[in-house]
C-alpha cells in the first residue's frame with residue numbers, strides 16, 4: 001500500500017504524533033491502573049502483568065476471553081457494531097474448523113468412532129442448570145427402574161434410611177405399648 005503525499009505528511013505531522021502519543025499514554029494508564037491478570041507465566045512463574053480481558057478475571061492470553069458460565073458452550077461472535085470483516089473472518093474460521101473436525105471423524109476407525117460418540121453423548125452442551133436437571137433426571141430414572149426391578153440401589157443411603165425407619169417404627173411401637181395396660185394388650189404383644 002503506497003501512501004499519497006498528503007497521507008505521508010499527515011503521519012509526520014506534529015498533530016498526528018501528539019494524538020498517537022495521547023492514545024498510547026491512555027492505554028498505558030489503563031494497563032497500569034486497571035486489574036491485572038495475575039496468572040502464573042510460563043517464562044519465570046511471575047504473575048502476569050497484562051490487563052484483564054473484558055468481563056474476565058484473566059488477560060486474553062490466559063483464558064480471559066474464553067466464554068464462561070451459561071455461555072461456555074456457545075460460539076462467540078463479534079459484538080453488535082463490529083466491522084463486517086470481523087464477522088466474515090469469524091465465519092470462515094468456524095467453517096474451516098468444522099471441516100477439520102469432519103475430516104478427523106471420517107478418518108476414525110469404528111472403535112475410535114464409538115469412543116468419540118460415547119464421549120459426545122456424555123458431554124452434552126447446555127447451561128449448568130440444564131445439565132444439573134438432566135443429571136438429576138437420570139438419577140431419579142435409575143432409582144425408579146431399580147425399584148421396579150426390586151433391585152436395591154448400590155448407594156448405601158436407602159439401606160441407611162430403611163434402618164432408620166425400622167428404628168423409628170420400633171420406638172413408636174414401644175411408645176404405643178407403654179400406653180397400654182397389660183390387660184388391654186392385644187394377644188400378639190403378650
Ligand SMILES: [Zn+2]
Nearest residue numbers: 037048059062
Ligand atoms: Zn495473563
